[in-house]
Amino acid sequence: xxxxxxxxxxxxxxxxxxxxxxxxxxxxxxxxxxxxxxxxxxxxxxxxxxxxxxxxxxxxxxxxxxxxxxxxxxxxxxxxxxxxxxxxxxxxxxxxxxxxxxxxxxxxxxxxxxxxxxxxxxxxxxxxxxxxxxxxxxxxxxxxxxxxxxxxxxxxxxxxxxxxxxxxxxxxxxxxxxxxxxxxxxxxxxxxxxxxxxxxxxxxxxxxxxxxxxxxxxxxxxxxxxxxxxxxxxxxxxxxxxxxxxxxxxxxxxxxxxxxxxxxxxxxxxxxxxxxxxxxxxxxxxxxxxxxxxxxxxxxxxxxxxxxxxxxxxxxxxxxxxxxxxxxxxxxxxxxxxxxxxxxxxxxxxxxxxxxxxxxxxxxxxxxxxxxxxxxxxxxxxxxxxxxxxxxxxxxxxxxxxxxxxxxxxxxxxxxxxxxxxxxxxxxxxxxxxxxxx
Amino acid sequence: xxxxxxxxxxxxxxxxxxxxxxxxxxxxxxxxxxxxxxxxxxxxxxxxxxxxxxxxxxxxxxxxxxxxxxxxxxxxxxxxxxxxxxxxxxxxxxxxxxxxxxxxxxxxxxxxxxxxxxxxxxxxxxxxxxxxxxxxxxxxxxxxxxxxxxxxxxxxxxxxxxxxxxxxxxxxxxxxxxxxxxxxxxxxxxxxxxxxxxxxxxxxxxxxxxxxxxxxxxxxxxxxxxxxxxxxxxxxxxxxxxxxxxxxxxxxxxxxxxxx
Numbered sequence: 001x002x003x004x005x006x007x008x009x010x011x012x013x014x015x016x017x018x019x020x021x022x023x024x025x026x027x028x029x030x031x032x033x034x035x036x037x038x039x040x041x042x043x044x045x046x047x048x049x050x051x052x053x054x055x056x057x058x059x060x061x062x063x064x065x066x067x068x069x070x071x072x073x074x075x076x077x078x079x080x081x082x083x084x085x086x087x088x089x090x091x092x093x094x095x096x097x098x099x100x101x102x103x104x105x106x107x108x109x110x111x112x113x114x115x116x117x118x119x120x121x122x123x124x125x126x127x128x129x130x131x132x133x134x135x136x137x138x139x140x141x142x143x144x145x146x147x148x149x150x151x152x153x154x155x156x157x158x159x160x161x162x163x164x165x166x167x168x169x170x171x172x173x174x175x176x177x178x179x180x181x182x183x184x185x186x187x188x189x190x191x192x193x194x195x196x197x198x199x200x201x202x203x204x205x206x207x208x209x210x211x212x213x214x215x216x217x218x219x220x221x222x223x224x225x226x227x228x229x230x231x232x233x234x235x236x237x238x239x240x241x242x243x244x245x246x247x248x249x250x251x252x253x254x255x256x257x258x259x260x261x262x263x264x265x266x267x268x269x270x271x272x273x274x275x276x277x278x279x280x281x282x283x284x285x286x287x288x289x290x291x292x293x294x295x296x297x298x299x300x301x302x303x304x305x306x307x308x309x310x311x312x313x314x315x316x317x318x319x320x321x322x323x324x325x326x327x328x329x330x331x332x333x334x335x336x337x338x339x340x341x342x343x344x345x346x347x348x349x350x351x352x353x354x355x356x357x358x359x360x361x362x363x364x365x366x367x368x369x370x371x372x373x374x375x376x377x378x379x380x381x382x383x384x385x386x387x388x389x390x391x392x393x394x395x396x397x398x399x400x401x402x403x404x405x406x407x408x409x410x411x412x413x414x415x416x417x418x419x420x421x422x423x424x425x426x427x428x429x430x431x432x433x434x435x436x437x438x
Numbered sequence: 439x440x441x442x443x444x445x446x447x448x449x450x451x452x453x454x455x456x457x458x459x460x461x462x463x464x465x466x467x468x469x470x471x472x473x474x475x476x477x478x479x480x481x482x483x484x485x486x487x488x489x490x491x492x493x494x495x496x497x498x499x500x501x502x503x504x505x506x507x508x509x510x511x512x513x514x515x516x517x518x519x520x521x522x523x524x525x526x527x528x529x530x531x532x533x534x535x536x537x538x539x540x541x542x543x544x545x546x547x548x549x550x551x552x553x554x555x556x557x558x559x560x561x562x563x564x565x566x567x568x569x570x571x572x573x574x575x576x577x578x579x580x581x582x583x584x585x586x587x588x589x590x591x592x593x594x595x596x597x598x599x600x601x602x603x604x605x606x607x608x609x610x611x612x613x614x615x616x617x618x619x620x621x622x623x624x625x626x627x628x629x630x631x632x633x634x635x636x637x638x639x640x641x642x643x644x645x646x647x648x649x650x651x652x653x654x655x656x657x658x659x660x661x662x663x664x665x666x667x668x669x670x671x672x673x674x675x676x677x678x679x680x681x682x683x684x685x686x687x688x689x690x691x692x693x694x695x696x697x698x
Contacts (some may be wrong), residue, residue, distance in 0.1 A: 261509065430466070
């Protein structure tokens with residue numbers, strides 16, 4: 001019987017981590033539904049970006065207030081994992097504060113003391129975050145796409161963190177031996193007096209309850225990630241690593257188009273030539289994207305990484321002037337559709353069964369896509385280097401090249417380029433007239 | 439005005455130091471033509487041996503590409519690259535950030551590899567080489583604000599060369615609240631220049647003009663013919679044409695040096 005808590009703990013740990021691993025495998029499978037793209041070149045630059053942007057939070061702090069709050073929660077999260085490690089060892093071995101023994105009182109006290117201060121700071125930061133989201137009327141939290149689940153999700157995360165921090169402090173405050181040692185309790189010593197007059201048994205029950213709910217809460221939170229925008233705490237790292245390194249203005253040149261254009265412009269090409277051996281069966285590639293599976297895996301990783309902060313949308317000129325486009329919504333729609341496709345695959349034994357829906361029209365409307373000025377403000381703003389513009393461009397390509405569905409004026413512009421070599425209807429022979437005027 | 443073409447140069451067996459890529463706006467748009475002329479006057483003043491393609495130049499395909507027509511873009515690109523490579527062009531300068539971006543970033547993969555400069559970078563080099571001086575006295579003390587073109591700024595991270603030139607004019611350079619990497623688009627990029635905006639509360643160029651007007655400028659400096667048009671329209675919309683002028687940096691330099 002005495003090993004019962006250890007066994008329960010081990011089962012909870014295995015179940016918690018196991019379920020998480022199952023979901024992560026689903027996530028990897030979904031991301032791999034995207035087209036292949038090589039993002040492993042220039043590794044030193046990629047590591048540098050990851051360390052600077054994901055680990056170093058360099059883009060977060062561009063907005064100093066939310067940046068600072070985020071930094072506190074982030075540092076708190078990173079460091080408190082050491083504490084979680086101790087809890088896991090204690091839970092499995094049935095020990096109590098095992099690190100105290102071999103780290104020594106001074107260092108252990110310093111560590112736990114730091115955690116306590118961070119826990120208190122995180123608690124304050126989270127309350128400020130909650131106030132920003134729910135009371136302060138900040139425009140980017142009130143957008144259309146933030147109604148319902150996205151809003152609740154944001155708040156749930158904050159409640160979770162409040163409860164976890166409180167439990168950690170209560171756990172320390174009700175640990176009589178720990179309080180009596182007087183090391184590492186800079187915050188909990190002020191909570192401890194609340195328990196004055198409690199019997200040792202009651203105190204022990206409070207301490208154990210806080211300990212258990214704390215660790216079970218962490219396991220539940222771990223598994224909440226997959227269903228939440230909070231997934232960014234993990235994916236920010238690969239996402240910044242695999243992000244585009246080219247200048248932002250450089251859009252990719254579709255290789256499939258290059259092949260056709262070169263053939264078209266080659267005077268020696270025989271349009272009636274039979275295709276080379278093995279090429280007859282090749283299904284012509286779709287130009288652009290109308291579905292998540294037309295996007296590349298980095299774009300899909302982007303969608304899972306998006307934390308819906310809305311910094312992109314708040315910088316988007318189209319959004320600022322009341323147009324329907326919101327780069328954040330583009331990312332959220334992509335994730336929602338990808339999840340839907342993933343569930344469809346799971347329900348149909350590993351293959352996708354046509355559900356009559358796609359990313360374009362069912363999630364993202366052409367009106368949103370055509371409002372984009374391709375100014376890269378969204379890309380510049382994203383704290384984790386998500387590129388909503390690349391998805392917008394791929395979907396425009398589909399509309400134009402597969403559906404011939406560009407707005408009428410753009411068709412006129414393109415006809416002019418074709419016929420006159422300029423977006424306006426001027427004769428190419430007049431191209432040098434400007435030099436003769438004046 | 440003497441604007442030699444590559445064909446003429448070729449006939450004389452000469453190769454210019456740099457090709458001036460005029461761009462469609464710089465060739466046809468009445469407002470942008472003035473920028474082309476101002477820049478040519480600067481090139482002349484600095485004794486730069488340059489040429490243009492003239493009737494052999496065609497759209498870079500930027501607008502087509504950003505509208506989603508990759509076919510048309512690549513056709514334009516491959517035709518232009520054939521012409522440019524035929525003349526063995528090594529160095530290109532342009533007043534249009536869209537041409538700058540496309541030639542610099544998107545042509546190399548299709549076989550067109552050149553050293554490409556925005557005119558503000560090129561003029562900066564001319565000054566560094568001692569070939570051009572800017573007269574500080576003509577525009578001394580004027581309040582000037584600079585609107586970053588997206589395709590020069592965020593797209594290629596060129597923020598300093600236009601500012602450096604403006605400071606050399608001896609003017610009072612003020613920054614808008616949204617500047618450099620946070621600058622607001624003029625509303626013309628991504629082929630928006632050629633279509634009506636989607637329904638909304640406001641036009642982007644009006645919002646950007648409001649940013650500029652907050653700095654109470656006498657001059658809004660631009661480095662892009664499309665931004666120039668959008669900001670000029672914004673100023674007209676706000677009925678401020680009498681107080682505020684929208685001018686390209688090339689025009690300001692030409693004016694400062696009494697070249698116009």
